[in-house]
Amino acid sequence: MKQGIEGETGMLKEPKKANRRHVELAQKILEAANERAMTEGERLAEQAIANICNVSRTPVRKAFQVLAERGILLRDADGSYRFAIDPVKAVRLDDSSDATPEDDVRAAILRDLAAARISDTQTVASLQRRYGVTRLAVQNSLMKLSEENLAERGAGQQWLLKQFTVNADSGAKSYEFRLAMEPLALTMPDFKRDTTAILSLRQSMLALRAMDETNFDRRLFQRTDMDFHILIAKCCGNPFVAEALISHHTRRFALPTNVHPGTFRLMQSNTEHIQILEQIERGQMTLAADLMRVHIQLSQAVRPRLAGRGVPPSLKMTTR
Amino acid sequence: MTQEKTIAFFPEASYGAALNCVGIAQQLRSMGSRPVFICHPGFSDVFAEYGFPEYHLSDEALGGKTDWNEFINRHQDAFKQSPYAQLESYVRPTWDAIVETALAVEQPLRQLLNRLKPDAIVLDNVVMFPAIANAGVPWVRIVSCAETEIPDANVPPYLSGLSAEKSADWDAFMHEYAHVTAPAHKRFSAMMTECGLKPPPAPLFLGPSPHLNLLLAPDIIRYDRRKPLDPARFVYLNGCVRQEGEYQPPVFAAHNDGPLVLTSFGSLGAMDVSLVKQMIDVFAGLPYRFLVNVGQWRDEYTAVPDNVFVDGWFPQSSVVEKASLFIHHGGNNSFCEALYFGVPSLVMPYCWDGHDNARRAAETGVGRSLPRYDWQPADLAGAIEGLLGDTGMQQRLKANALQMQAHAGAHLAAEKILQVAKAKPDQAAARKTTSRRGGETNA
Known part of the structure; x- marks a missing residue:
């Protein structure tokens, strides 16, 4: 259809x-x-x-x-x-305004890939049929996905969409990557503090900290969360590390997620962000890196896989 | 200044009980108390995610690894049987496992309670733990299963899925239930007696608390008991729902403006991937949006239809709030959440009190039931279309939801628990009271 x-x-x-x-x-x-x-x-x-x-x-x-x-x-x-x-x-402004057909197709491809509606191997013709748009629009979308490292050319007419970025395991792999890279970014020898950006970000985080569980602004948190992690990447002083992290963060905030943290966890996460920023401001970069490790590990969603009356406890193993 | 009360919650290791307790604990926290959670082995981090301290029982006593495939295969078959046939294939081994767990955690639980020194213990389970009765503080029972768990001459037998209209089937079911649970009850009784407590009479594994009993059962589905429960000790919560963050449904590639239908059979129910795929095939032909909880089997699903979104977890109460229909297994927490938000239920039960709730949903006109396995695509599609088109039911449910929300069951539960905690008797008195009342069956 x-x-x-x-x-x-x-x-x-x-x-x-x-x-x-x-x-x-x-x-x-x-x-x-x-x-x-x-x-x-x-x-x-x-x-x-x-x-x-x-x-x-x-x-x-x-x-x-x-x-x-x-x-x-x-x-x-x-x-x-x-x-x-x-x-x-203020929350981050929605940048989906004035989207081009290419943007719409790109977003639809990612959404459908994440929802397992389309397979990871596609051709321009198959996508053109699915979305009812011009060949050029599909080609441009695929080129954009390719630039973002979300797709690559396969054999013949095929395109390979990178399912690892959106599948069920992508969240766990993302945490693994960040656990290796973000503390490293904080301890790079040329790390340069952007005190103005840190101060402004802290103000937003303090505004969040003043809220309680019933009025916590999740959209504002999304903005500070993204700004915080990208700020660290930008400040790290190593262009390769910065590029890898910014690309990863941009992708993870833009793609559909299967993680639904509770409000309390977001409040805790905000506090952890503040603590890390405080250590960065003090120049205690090793401590900031340690706090970042704790923050990322605490953020990993862990839930029993199987639960119910009479289910043997050894089956209720957890996933990360 | 009022002293902060420590309230120890001990829910069984199922999401329904766990999340029900979370809702009450959130209220207690807002009232200045300190709720903490005692966790069964393997059921950790669920409560920490909501910001509550967790205390873990050691799992060393619970033996080695269980064969995963064998467990799933065994229960896949059992779930296809009638409630009566399940007595042998599922209810008996489940009670065996529950009693085995109760025996195994007795010592670590006693040690933990001694160290925690709570002001009250809240037990949301189906079995009694002697360590709780002997802890020297008041304990509160939460009945988060269907109301059938508390027997009465006018209430159909627990787990039977039988109608409220009395029939010979009631006696046959009760007789067989007593038979299959007898060995487990014998072991359980021996444990209680060893600990100086009078066990509840067979086939009960948990009697009412002498201090306070909280029942989820919403008014709209309550039974007309021959012997009403004593309101001094039994409080109906009329639902009990926790606070979750707002849920934004994903964008669907088709019917994105259609009514939203949530399908969730719990983590156990999701294990039958083949069944869920058959349902999804039916969903594909309907002009609605479907969210389907597929548990840990998400990667088994490919070529998902454009109007379907599968995921391994949903913040259920927030999703139900936005849904027009909830297809579930009749778990009491799911059923109550549907009622709390005025959403019709299509109940497809496969075990335990799901059978009772499926029957009750149809009997009281708050939804329909459909056998989990015995259906044709037209049956499922017809049930969904029928419920989404039943404006009379929807209006009645919305009006009832307003009443339930105004009742604020979680808040009421927290208030009642605090009253009990503040009236904490001395240890000896509490122990004496608990032991003496251990054998009561109801009001």
């Missing part, structure tokens, strides 16, 4: 989307605001922001509109904008 990108049920239909460049700029503005410790109610000067972001005022105005639509900025009667919330509490 052909699954058009628009889908028989309109699966990918969404309301009119903002321009991707404006969303990206809006995200950049948020980061700049955090670095400058801006707070709720503070006005944003259009020209100053344009200078910081190295763009003209017109896209800045558009980006302000994006932020206002998401409730982050308020537009005053005189047309100026101010923060409606403390920017440290």
